[in-house]
Amino acid sequence: MVRAVTPNLDSIDVEEVRRSFANIDDMVYLNTGTEGLAPRPVLDKLIELTTYCETKGQASIDVSRALIETARERVAQFLGVESSTIGFAENATEAVNWVASSLDFNPGDEVLLSLNEHPAMNFPWTYQRNLGRVSLNWFEISSDPDETLANIRDGITTRTRLIALSHVERHQGRRVPAKRICELAADAGVLVLLDGAQALGQFPVDLGDLNVDFYAGNGHKWLCGPRGTGIFYAKSERLPLLTQRHVGVGSTETPFDWDRAGGPTLRQAARRFEYGTRDRATLGAMDATIDWIEGLGFDAIQSRMAALAAIARNRANERGWHVSSPACWEAGSALVSFQVPGADGFALRKYLAEERNTWISHNFAGEVRVSTHYFNTVEEIDYAFEEMDFYLKQRRAA
Numbered sequence: 209m210v211r212a213v214t215p216n217l218d219s220i221d222v223e224e225v226r227r228s229f230a231n232i233d234d235m236v237y238l239n240t241g242t243e244g245l246a247p248r249p250v251l252d253k254l255i256e257l258t259t260y261c262e263t264k265g266q267a268s269i270d271v272s273r274a275l276i277e278t279a280r281e282r283v284a285q286f287l288g289v290e291s292s293t294i295g296f297a298e299n300a301t302e303a304v305n306w307v308a309s310s311l312d313f314n315p316g317d318e319v320l321l322s323l324n325e326h327p328a329m330n331f332p333w334t335y336q337r338n339l340g341r342v343s344l345n346w347f348e349i350s351s352d353p354d355e356t357l358a359n360i361r362d363g364i365t366t367r368t369r370l371i372a373l374s375h376v377e378r379h380q381g382r383r384v385p386a387k388r389i390c391e392l393a394a395d396a397g398v399l400v401l402l403d404g405a406q407a408l409g410q411f412p413v414d415l416g417d418l419n420v421d422f423y424a425g426n427g428h429k430w431l432c433g434p435r436g437t438g439i440f441y442a443k444s445e446r447l448p449l450l451t452q453r454h455v456g457v458g459s460t461e462t463p464f465d466w467d468r469a470g471g472p473t474l475r476q477a478a479r480r481f482e483y484g485t486r487d488r489a490t491l492g493a494m495d496a497t498i499d500w501i502e503g504l505g506f507d508a509i510q511s512r513m514a515a516l517a518a519i520a521r522n523r524a525n526e527r528g529w530h531v532s533s534p535a536c537w538e539a540g541s542a543l544v545s546f547q548v549p550g551a552d553g554f555a556l557r558k559y560l561a562e563e564r565n566t567w568i569s570h571n572f573a574g575e576v577r578v579s580t581h582y583f584n585t586v587e588e589i590d591y592a593f594e595e596m597d598f599y600l601k602q603r604r605a606a
């Protein structure tokens with residue numbers, strides 16, 4: 209059961225918080241769903257560690273390797289799991305690919321995939337299907353969590369091996385009932401892979417409590433961490449199901465002591481996918497990323513995000529524009545999509561970015577999507593809507 213959140217704009221001292229985001233007052237940034245912004249402490253840590261690693265060469269290795277392990281501990285703790293279950297990928301897409309390309313399939317096995325996925329989830333699975341490794345079956349994510357669950361139940365067959373879907377769907381920001389999906393799957397003897405790229409940083413995610421088998425995410429959207437911080441989770445008893453395609457010195461516990469003719473003995477930990485040198489400075493900065501979030505407090509973050517998302521929905525509703533995102537925070541998120549009658553979402557997004565330095569997104573349905581993170585203000589939302597009004601007025605006059 210998702211805990212109810214009380215929307216509250218005052219849960220965060222936004223003026224104070226915004227002082228930590230460079231450039232934030234030079235633009236109207238309502239697009240964390242695409243790319244997040246890093247606050248000053250994260251940026252400072254990233255620059256400090258990058259300078260250290262890139263100027264000290266091998267002399268930095270022991271320290272910087274320890275930084276990754278600290279980051280792994282922090283991320284694992286943040287997600288309610290053991291650090292041995294966390295691997296660092298380049299991005300969420302890579303983490304999904306690690307599962308899709310590595311899971312051993314039997315002939316006839318099916319993956320039940322949602323029709324609402326980002327290419328990050330769609331492409332790895334359609335590619336594996338095209339390679340002839342697995343069949344696909346499809347279901348639709350609904351705004352109604354019960355309906356999503358029913359759609360999944362209807363899609364499971366005796367051949368289903370894994371269910372793959374977003375924890376928060378990227379266009380309308382629909383949040384799926386992840387724990388109930390994992391329960392349903394476990395009862396059916398089916399694995400679950402969740403793509404949490406739009407979930408991590410919007411609300412607390414406890415992977416242990418979800419009892420999910422595999423999870424992919426990233427640090428660079430709602431967590432406000434650096435790019436290059438993909439997060440891969442494999443439940444420890446599921447790791448042996450993955451026969452990875454790439455291996456290297458990072459895959460083994462004994463980098464200096466190996467059997468030249470026999471090949472590597474793989475670690476019994478998710479980091480066995482980190483086969484070669486990683487960007488240790490970037491990953492090290494995840495420590496500061498989690499410090500920052502914990503400093504603000506997740507209850508406060510969520511309360512403000514829920515309040516801002518409600519205001520964005522209201523502004524669209526007041527204009528009679530159809531809002532396709534769920535009205536309730538617990539079934540939705542801070543991704544708010546709506547149709548602007550008389551405007552194509554792509555053209556409107558482009559106009560706002562190029563002419564008004566105002567950043568939102570668009571989707572395939574011709575809608576626009578506004579992301580309201582805790583650092584956004586009501587004034588920014590109002591400005592974006594007024595500029596949309598202006599765009600429409602101009603078009604009508606033309």
Ligand SMILES: Cc1ncc(COP(=O)(O)O)c(C=O)c1O
Pocket residue numbers: 241242298299300301302326328329374376377378403405406425426438
């Ligand atoms: C649901 C979802 N999954 C994955 C991604 C891609 O994440 P990454 O760039 O970390 O691979 C996105 C990006 O927008 C997304 O919305």
